[in-house]
Structures are given as C-alpha cells and as structure tokens.
Amino acid sequence: MRLLDIPHRGRTLRGALHLPADTDAPVPAVVFCHGFGGNRAEFGYTFVRAAERMAAHGIAAYRFDFAGCGDSEGEFEDLTVSDQVAQTTAVLDAVAAHPAIDAERVSLLGMSLGGLTASLAAPLRQVRSLILWAPAAVAVAMSDEGAKRRAEAIAEFGYDDFGGLPIHQAFVDDAEDIDPFADAAAYPGPVLLAVGSEDFVLEPGVLERYEHAYAGRLDLHLFDGVGHGFETVPARERLVELSAEFAARHA
Structure with missing residues (x-):
C-alpha cells in the first residue's frame, strides 16, 4: 500500500493505493467511495480488507477520503452529493492516469452515501463495473x-x-436536482448490489427501482438478518469476497 494524494478544487483528497504484488503490466483498478461521515477504512476496516482482497485477485484498489472527511482537506458542512460525484470523477481520472493502472479497466465501489455517489458517477466515466453496498x-x-x-x-x-x-441546507438544495434511479440508469455496465434485509435505508420499493434502473445488468445479493453495516463476521466476509470476485470477473 502507498499513499496517493489527488487535488480537487483547491483541496487535497488523501487516499491509499493497493497494488497487486509481482506484476509489471498495467492492472485493472477499483475506486472505493465511503459513506456519510466515514473515511477510507469504512466500518470495521472493511474497505481495507476489500482492497487487500482485490489486490490478491490481481486488481488495484484506491481508497480515499471525501473532502471534509478523514484526512482530506475541506469542510464537512460543505458536503453535497454533486460535489462528491465531482470528486469521484476526478479520482477516477487520476487513478486511470497512474502508470500502474490500465485506464480502460477502472471500476467503482461505494458504500451507503458513497454507493449513491458511485452510482451517479459511473455513467460519467463509463467505468468497467459498479459495486454498490447498501x-x-x-x-x-x-x-x-x-x-x-x-x-x-x-x-x-x-x-x-x-x-x-450536521446536514446543512446546501445538501438539501443539491438533492432536489438528483433522481437516484433515473440518473443511475444511464450506466450501461454490470452492477453488483448488496443490501441487508434489516437495512434502515431499504425503504419499500427501493430494490424494485434499482432492478428497473439496471434491468438485466444487476447482480442482487440480499443479506438476511443484517442491517446497514452488514454487522456480522460472516456477512462482512461474504461481502468482501463477493465484491472481489465480481470485480475480477468484469475486469
């Protein structure tokens, strides 16, 4: 693992790049987007474990802190979904330009608000695959x-x-112009969607709307008995392995 900073709109986004061992050729990569108020390690260090598992599958992984979160510069009170989408596309461009990365094989993974962000950023860069956690x-x-x-x-x-x-008015105003399903549907590639059956964000009709948005491209996995953070050891292990296998299959 090596630290990699990326500039964006006068702020420094700080992150960590995991590269597979013993490879000279450019490799595929996955960019990780954390959830609201989180950081690049995510709950229970699951992003760290997932990045290491990706590397074991021959795939690089870049975990970064959104502006105002973790070690990145910026103010948390300025957080909006559109700004996070812009940060994500900038990160995708920077990762694709890295000499160790195959620019044609970059994917996205997002958790919670990072999942929403990733789903909105994916159509803007036509990423190789998309992995959504809750x-x-x-x-x-x-x-x-x-x-x-x-x-x-x-x-x-x-x-x-x-x-x-705190969630400020800027976040609310920005959200008014976003349709999370119609906007996400513009992404034409394969999508893995993992959700817990007890997740508080799993409101009635949400899964059906994602199934409609992604049509035959969706690989849906419902984790029985867990909530928003996949709160058991077996659930988190399954989540990490499913994600790594999916990324490798579509790299």
Missing part, C-alpha cells in the same frame, strides 16, 4: 415526512443532526 438513495429521495422533519430542524438549528453530524 446505496443510500433515500438521502436524495426522502419521504415527505422525513423531508419535513429535516426542514424543521434546519430552520430551528441551522442544520439537521444526523447521527452526530
């Missing part, structure tokens, strides 16, 4: 009740307190 489409497609509660919180406090992290 994508948080509800972040931009909230119920009327949820949107009302968020608006009231922002009006009273200046932000909505989401698990100890």
Whole structure:
C-alpha cells in the first residue's frame, strides 16, 4: 500500500493505493467511495480488507477520503452529493492516469452515501463495473415526512443532526436536482448490489427501482438478518469476497 494524494478544487483528497504484488503490466483498478461521515477504512476496516482482497485477485484498489472527511482537506458542512460525484470523477481520472493502472479497466465501489455517489458517477466515466453496498438513495429521495422533519430542524438549528453530524441546507438544495434511479440508469455496465434485509435505508420499493434502473445488468445479493453495516463476521466476509470476485470477473 502507498499513499496517493489527488487535488480537487483547491483541496487535497488523501487516499491509499493497493497494488497487486509481482506484476509489471498495467492492472485493472477499483475506486472505493465511503459513506456519510466515514473515511477510507469504512466500518470495521472493511474497505481495507476489500482492497487487500482485490489486490490478491490481481486488481488495484484506491481508497480515499471525501473532502471534509478523514484526512482530506475541506469542510464537512460543505458536503453535497454533486460535489462528491465531482470528486469521484476526478479520482477516477487520476487513478486511470497512474502508470500502474490500465485506464480502460477502472471500476467503482461505494458504500451507503458513497454507493449513491458511485452510482451517479459511473455513467460519467463509463467505468468497467459498479459495486454498490447498501446505496443510500433515500438521502436524495426522502419521504415527505422525513423531508419535513429535516426542514424543521434546519430552520430551528441551522442544520439537521444526523447521527452526530450536521446536514446543512446546501445538501438539501443539491438533492432536489438528483433522481437516484433515473440518473443511475444511464450506466450501461454490470452492477453488483448488496443490501441487508434489516437495512434502515431499504425503504419499500427501493430494490424494485434499482432492478428497473439496471434491468438485466444487476447482480442482487440480499443479506438476511443484517442491517446497514452488514454487522456480522460472516456477512462482512461474504461481502468482501463477493465484491472481489465480481470485480475480477468484469475486469
């Protein structure tokens, strides 16, 4: 593993590049997008383990912190989905330009809000494959009740307190212009979708809308008995291996 910084709009995005051992030829790669308020290690260091598993399959992996998160520069209060999409496309371009990477074989993996971000970035760069862990489409497609509660919180406090992290009006305004399913459907390649049966973001109809968006390109895996963070050792091991095998199959 080696550290790799990428500039974006006056900020430095910091990340870690995992390369397969003993290879001289350019290799395929997967860019990892973490969830809301997370970092490039992700829950239980699962991104680290997944990156190492990718490398064992002959695939490079780049894990980075979004602006305002982890070690990257920027302010968390400025977070919007569109900005994260722009960061992701910049990272894809930088990774594709790396001398160790085959520019024609770069894929995306995203968790939660990072999954939503990856699904929106994928059509902009026509990545090789797309891996979504519990994508948080509800972040931009909230119920009327949820949107009302968020608006009231922002009006009273200046932000909505989401698990100890603030969501500001800029995030809400940006989300109004995003259709998480129609916008994602423009990506024509293969998609792996992994979700827990008890996931709080798995609102009624979400899976059906992803199935419609990705039509025959979707490889859906429902993990029984776990929630948003795939909270058991077997579930996380299965998630890591499924993702590595999928990336290798479509590299």
